Amino acid sequence: MSAATTPAPCSPEDVRRVACIGAGVIGGGWVAHFLARGYDVTAWDPAPDAEDKLRRLVAAAWPALEQIGLADGASQDRLTVTATLAEAVADAQFIQESAPEKLELKRSLLAELDAAAPAGVVIASSTSGYPMTDMQTEAADPARLVVGHPFNPPYLIPLVEVVGGERTDAAAVEWSARFYDVAGKSVITMDRELPGFIANRLQEALWREALHMVANGEASVEDIDASITEGPGLRWAFMGPCLTFALAGGEGGMAHMLDHFGPSLKSPWTRLEAPELDRTLRDAMVDGCEEAAKGRDYAQLVAERDQGVIDVLRATGRLGGAR
């Protein structure tokens, strides 16, 4: 990362106006989060029906956000959907990009945002895996570009992984980490780029094994999901996989756990090579999820997930006050 400093136009604490570029599942979730935290939000998305979809997403999220506590003055009316990207970012003090996960698109969009945004304003990408070094190649001022990787839905899941690229100014990484913190997120700042960052690297390992099991008819989608929600998922909500396994070693802790179960790491349980995502596997996953949904539609599943996350946050003492 570059050692030079790019002056931000205001301190993270003083940000009032946020721009969200791309307003699908994640961009819309970010909009809901920032509105609930009392920011003025501008959004831009090139899809013709984007504004309608975005306002529906925010309205659907709002009851959950009211439940966990809105910031003073927070309102859905503080969202402005603009006709152009330039209008959306013209007065922004922070920009969150959530466009489709296509490298060429991210490269040119980040360059366009950099050209249109006020000098020094930090621009974060929601990418779920591209290193910023690969995305900042076309921007005139790559120093202000960072990754701010959220989790779905960004208005409820606290984590954001923050990391810069080779040409990112260390000050921009620091500024955005502080800003997300002020904006109510739980931040992990990485000092180097890892493909998939931390959480997706872990999630992808689990996901690959799930796909292998479905592809080989070894387990149903429902059983795979229940194996997590009825099992390790309960522990992972408050204690990660490392400490959880330290307890598996009893009073001997991680040392006994590794001496006892370490050799099984070499046992042929894993098929970490990615399976061929052919039509058959795709259809098996789609059909399996349809069955697992048991007639619940998308809106019902979203409401159920949101309530579940709120209950877990509340039960584990992580529902702090609003900003």
Ligand SMILES: NC(=O)C1=CN([C@@H]2O[C@H](COP(=O)(O)OP(=O)(O)OC[C@H]3O[C@@H](n4cnc5c(N)ncnc54)[C@H](O)[C@@H]3O)[C@@H](O)[C@H]2O)C=CC1
């Ligand atoms: N869906 C998920 O669970 C997560 C996704 N992400 C990341 O968030 C980003 C967005 O993903 P989703 O919201 O899932 O996708 P999505 O397909 O739901 O939304 C993408 C939106 O971008 C818009 N768009 C298309 N071209 C654009 C352009 N040139 N400029 C601005 N917007 C444009 C589309 O109209 C659409 O509304 C991706 O980088 C993805 O990797 C990160 C964490 C979780």
Ligand SMILES: C[N+](C)(C)CC(=O)CC(=O)[O-]
């Ligand atoms: C499916 N996904 C890889 C885009 C998911 C993420 O990036 C994070 C999440 O919400 O789990």
